[in-house]
Amino acid sequence: MSHPNMRAEAADALTGLAGEPIEFYSDITNALHALEDVARPAADYVGVSLADAQEAALVTAVFDAWLALANEVAPGAGDATIRATPGWSAVERAARAARERMAANDRRFTGE
Numbered sequence: 001m002s003h004p005n006m007r008a009e010a011a012d013a014l015t016g017l018a019g020e021p022i023e024f025y026s027d028i029t030n031a032l033h034a035l036e037d038v039a040r041p042a043a044d045y046v047g048v049s050l051a052d053a054q055e056a057a058l059v060t061a062v063f064d065a066w067l068a069l070a071n072e073v074a075p076g077a078g079d080a081t082i083r084a085t086p087g088w089s090a091v092e093r094a095a096r097a098a099r100e101r102m103a104a105n106d107r108r109f110t111g112e
Helices: 004-017 028-039 053-070 079-084 088-110
Strands: none
Touching: 004 028, 004 053, 004 088, 028 053, 028 079, 053 088, 079 088
8 A cells, every 4th residue: 555544544534434433533524524535536546545446436335325415414414413314324334334345455465
Protein backbone atom coordinates (compact mmCIF):
# COMPACT_ATOMS: atom_id res chain seq x y z
CA MET A 1 0.00 0.00 0.00
CA SER A 2 1.58 3.26 -1.03
CA HIS A 3 -0.26 5.36 1.58
CA PRO A 4 -0.89 3.35 4.76
CA ASN A 5 -2.02 6.42 6.70
CA MET A 6 -4.75 7.06 4.13
CA ARG A 7 -5.78 3.42 4.48
CA ALA A 8 -6.00 3.80 8.25
CA GLU A 9 -8.17 6.90 7.82
CA ALA A 10 -10.50 5.02 5.47
CA ALA A 11 -10.71 2.13 7.94
CA ASP A 12 -11.51 4.49 10.83
CA ALA A 13 -14.21 6.26 8.82
CA LEU A 14 -15.77 2.93 7.83
CA THR A 15 -15.67 1.78 11.45
CA GLY A 16 -17.63 4.86 12.50
CA LEU A 17 -20.12 4.49 9.66
CA ALA A 18 -20.61 0.84 10.58
CA GLY A 19 -22.00 2.03 13.89
CA GLU A 20 -19.01 1.24 16.05
CA PRO A 21 -17.80 3.96 18.41
CA ILE A 22 -14.79 5.91 17.27
CA GLU A 23 -13.52 9.07 18.89
CA PHE A 24 -11.85 10.76 15.93
CA TYR A 25 -14.95 11.63 13.89
CA SER A 26 -17.44 13.87 15.65
CA ASP A 27 -20.36 12.93 13.41
CA ILE A 28 -21.50 11.00 10.36
CA THR A 29 -20.78 13.90 8.02
CA ASN A 30 -17.15 14.10 9.15
CA ALA A 31 -16.69 10.35 8.72
CA LEU A 32 -18.14 10.52 5.20
CA HIS A 33 -15.91 13.45 4.27
CA ALA A 34 -12.86 11.66 5.63
CA LEU A 35 -13.69 8.54 3.62
CA GLU A 36 -14.29 10.63 0.52
CA ASP A 37 -10.91 12.35 0.94
CA VAL A 38 -8.97 9.08 0.91
CA ALA A 39 -11.09 6.78 -1.23
CA ARG A 40 -13.28 8.48 -3.82
CA PRO A 41 -13.62 7.62 -6.57
CA ALA A 42 -12.69 4.28 -5.04
CA ALA A 43 -11.34 2.69 -8.21
CA ASP A 44 -8.69 5.43 -8.39
CA TYR A 45 -7.39 4.49 -4.92
CA VAL A 46 -6.62 0.81 -5.55
CA GLY A 47 -2.98 0.40 -4.54
CA VAL A 48 -3.04 3.76 -2.75
CA SER A 49 -5.42 3.40 0.21
CA LEU A 50 -7.42 0.41 -1.01
CA ALA A 51 -5.91 -3.01 -1.61
CA ASP A 52 -7.94 -4.32 -4.51
CA ALA A 53 -10.96 -3.96 -6.77
CA GLN A 54 -13.19 -5.74 -4.26
CA GLU A 55 -12.38 -3.19 -1.56
CA ALA A 56 -13.04 -0.42 -4.07
CA ALA A 57 -16.42 -1.92 -4.98
CA LEU A 58 -17.37 -2.22 -1.31
CA VAL A 59 -16.38 1.39 -0.58
CA THR A 60 -18.35 2.51 -3.63
CA ALA A 61 -21.35 0.66 -2.18
CA VAL A 62 -21.02 2.77 0.99
CA PHE A 63 -21.20 5.97 -1.04
CA ASP A 64 -24.10 4.62 -3.12
CA ALA A 65 -26.04 3.73 0.05
CA TRP A 66 -25.32 7.17 1.48
CA LEU A 67 -26.47 8.94 -1.69
CA ALA A 68 -29.74 7.00 -1.62
CA LEU A 69 -30.23 7.98 2.03
CA ALA A 70 -29.22 11.61 1.53
CA ASN A 71 -32.39 12.22 -0.46
CA GLU A 72 -34.44 11.11 2.56
CA VAL A 73 -32.96 13.51 5.14
CA ALA A 74 -32.95 17.27 5.35
CA PRO A 75 -29.64 19.04 4.78
CA GLY A 76 -27.82 19.47 8.06
CA ALA A 77 -29.76 16.71 9.80
CA GLY A 78 -28.07 15.44 12.94
CA ASP A 79 -26.77 11.95 13.51
CA ALA A 80 -29.85 10.83 15.48
CA THR A 81 -32.12 11.82 12.60
CA ILE A 82 -29.88 10.18 10.04
CA ARG A 83 -29.62 6.93 12.04
CA ALA A 84 -33.43 6.86 12.44
CA THR A 85 -33.95 7.01 8.68
CA PRO A 86 -34.83 3.60 7.20
CA GLY A 87 -32.01 3.78 4.64
CA TRP A 88 -29.33 4.14 7.32
CA SER A 89 -29.09 0.39 7.89
CA ALA A 90 -27.90 -0.02 4.27
CA VAL A 91 -25.07 2.45 4.94
CA GLU A 92 -24.07 0.57 8.10
CA ARG A 93 -24.14 -2.81 6.33
CA ALA A 94 -22.08 -1.50 3.41
CA ALA A 95 -19.54 0.13 5.73
CA ARG A 96 -19.25 -3.03 7.81
CA ALA A 97 -18.67 -5.16 4.70
CA ALA A 98 -16.00 -2.77 3.41
CA ARG A 99 -14.29 -2.62 6.81
CA GLU A 100 -14.32 -6.40 7.17
CA ARG A 101 -12.74 -6.82 3.73
CA MET A 102 -10.07 -4.26 4.59
CA ALA A 103 -9.33 -6.03 7.88
CA ALA A 104 -9.05 -9.39 6.10
CA ASN A 105 -6.67 -7.91 3.54
CA ASP A 106 -4.62 -6.27 6.29
CA ARG A 107 -4.22 -9.63 8.01
CA ARG A 108 -3.24 -11.22 4.71
CA PHE A 109 -0.62 -8.56 3.96
CA THR A 110 0.85 -8.43 7.46
CA GLY A 111 0.55 -12.12 8.28
CA GLU A 112 -1.29 -11.38 11.53
